[in-house]
Amino acid sequence: MYNDNNGQFSENTDSQELYAAKLAWLGAALSTLGDGISTIAAGLAVQQLVNTNKQNSGDTQKLSKDIDRMQKQIDLLNKQINIMNR
Template identity: 45%
Template sequence: MNKDNQNNQSTETSEIFAAKLALFGTALSTLGDGIQTLAAGIALEILENANNKTLPDQTDQLRQMEDRMQNQINQLTRKLEKMKRGMR
């Protein structure tokens, strides 16, 4: 009876660990998808405006987009860390 109880606890612990690992993997994948989407949007915006802007304007625009992208990456990272802390 005791051996069965230990096996059940071990299975539950393994299942919980697997679920936490799956959640973390999904969150990490979502973060990667978000970054990829931001990069694609920035690339599209640059291509659309390439013919209409002078070089100094493009440089300034790139800096602004980099700042926005970095802010969004920071937000996503904080959310991921918060989720990670919640799993403990």
């Protein structure tokens, strides 16, 4: 920019523009870094959900086996009660 006081281009304006450009670049870099961290966090959350679902599936299978075992015991007890009532 032209400075009326001394007839020269103002270095102050150029340095402000340079400073603004550097700040814009830094802001973009930090934003990109934040997006990367968010992506990693989302990936970890998905992995945790998958692990939880696998564990729940295993727990469900165990519960199903336990229920089957208890039903067999109930059936056996019913047979024994019927035998005793005769």
